[in-house]
Amino acid sequence: MANEPLLMIPGPVMLHPRVLQAMSKQMINHRDKAFSDMYDECRNALQYVLNTKNDTYVLTGSGSCAMEAAISNLVKGEKVVSIVNGKFGERFRDIAGRYGAVESLEFEWGNPIDLAKVEDALSKGAKAITMVHNETSAGVKNPAEEVGKLAKKYNALFVMDCITSAGGDLVEVDKWGIDIAVTGAQKCLGAPSGLSSVTVSKKAWDSMVKNPPYYMDLKKYKKSAEAERSETPYTPSVTLFYGMTEAMRMIKEETIEKRIARHRKGAEAIRSAAKALGLELYPVTDGKTVLSNTVTAIKLPAGVGDKDLRSPMKANDGVAIAGGQDRLKGKIFRIPSMNAFTEADLVRTFDSLEKTLISLKALDQGKKNAGVDAFRKVYNS
């Protein structure tokens, strides 16, 4: 509805009414069969979404908790190669730095990574390599399959953050050789923030360190999940599991294939609309960069500050888009295509964007509707 606030940030995403309603259910005992069934349903659905048979666990904690669970169970002092071309790559590197000797392979945010440099780093020996699949901060997708091959070649564990790709883009955990894949609930999975997950390969199990942080100890998750009735080692958030279970059912109803296609089309339409307004995408579009299918990063027009654009969109039209983070603050804005977004949501977003750019004299009056028209053209093709 036009007067309802429209949250267009790359997570937490707006939740479907079915998911919201599920979370107002009364508490149950987290050691009962009813909880166990929910836990198993979520874990099975994640395996479906991520194309894996690997053991899968859901943690009560945000994506950073699962990122740390991945690293802290695999590394104690050994070398870790961390690929960094955005804010979340930095975060993964910083987390890895608390457990291992990190070699930070840095590329300009929004630029493609250089696989030759990755191979060079791995060839010198490393226990693990970390990468963010979909770098939300810069709107780029990193080459998971290729890095997976290099990790295998040099016998490094491949740890990948799929937090903003899982459920919205293709993730092939088994085929790509991802030893631990990390997800967060509040992005393309369409579930509430506060849950995250990991998948664990046999090779990862064989490489576990002793005494990782207690709350993140994956061996405890395994033991509890394999008990007579599966459970979590510590009290889970039952409420959030209600929401996640419903969200995962919706993914299965839609099918992951159709869901990925829908996200892809959303991103294509957003990019087309941005171009029609004369806006420039942030990522280097040299043919090597793969653009994200779940979030589009767009440069702020010259002379337009972050608040100049986002504040009136929110105040006048109720449309909250995302700004840039850290070094990209004041340089870009971001529009997601995540979860339950509709054509109407994105039309409303571009309508507000056009109006606001015109009022800022950053768009000609005559271009009003150019974005929306371009968007609709792709979206309905």
Place this chain on the structure above:
Amino acid sequence: MANEPLLMIPGPVMLHPRVLQAMSKQMINHRDKAFSDMYDECRNALQYVLNTKNDTYVLTGSGSCAMEAAISNLVKGEKVVSIVNGKFGERFRDIAGRYGAVESLEFEWGNPIDLAKVEDALSKGAKAITMVHNETSAGVKNPAEEVGKLAKKYNALFVMDCITSAGGDLVEVDKWGIDIAVTGAQKCLGAPSGLSSVTVSKKAWDSMVKNPPYYMDLKKYKKSAEAERSETPYTPSVTLFYGMTEAMRMIKEETIEKRIARHRKGAEAIRSAAKALGLELYPVTDGKTVLSNTVTAIKLPAGVGDKDLRSPMKANDGVAIAGGQDRLKGKIFRIPSMNAFTEADLVRTFDSLEKTLISLKALDQGKKNAGVDAFRKVYNS
């Protein structure tokens, strides 16, 4: 309502309809003022409940996460004294063991701790001492004020788990000298599971180690909370904050004094009802043990197994009480007096207990209603 399931376990507790309803609200941006206001309201309310001016943060994670946050920020290799007289004391010791050299001071579960032994251990030097205030596994309360004095005398940091006392019993963080007090949302605070909190004293800030687990790094929580607009360092569970904010409002409306008195009366009435049925409390009642005001641990009558009692109560009457944990499995059952319990809830619980004990020939037919009568007598006095 008689046909609705009645969850009588010591957390997660049943949630008040106001709290449940709050959690079906649509997502907001966790970097917006609306979230910041909720975060501050929860932190202020926790300070009120815990009688402290210390910095207070809410973590997205269960109580074990906050227990580990407390230890991992204070200890790296140094000696820690851990008081153990129940399952959660063991857990605190096990967590401490991942970060420091633990001296485990063990007392029989449900027995009082020996302060002379605590003093002896501290007198040899320790960086920190851990204790569980209210040991839910055994139904006893430990002497926080006395241990706080000893910690101060020997200059050890006092880390206390108040997970099942906060909001249901008196906790005086500042007066008792608790350097880090840990709570969980899903017990007497009446909030949903998945959130936990810590309070941090000046002395604790002055004693922080470098590079604790990233997700639990309290310096990051401090920096984010003290930003121009307070926030959490990682994506919080907005949904759970909706629930917790409402739960904390309900505590302030009731006042903490009246709430503690209500919990205490509930526990007294439960104990009286148990005695009237000829049941024996689990904790040693030698005058030294202080019984818990939030959960009552009762011995199973001779010849009655855990499932013999609990399964028919749940199947026939919809009343789910708690069994014993670990070494107390099959030896005790537990009835909580936590959060929004009503007289009707407890009457229904004892009515079901009486019927079931009679059917198991563990109670004389003539004693039907003896528990309920004794309960009502105390409850309405």
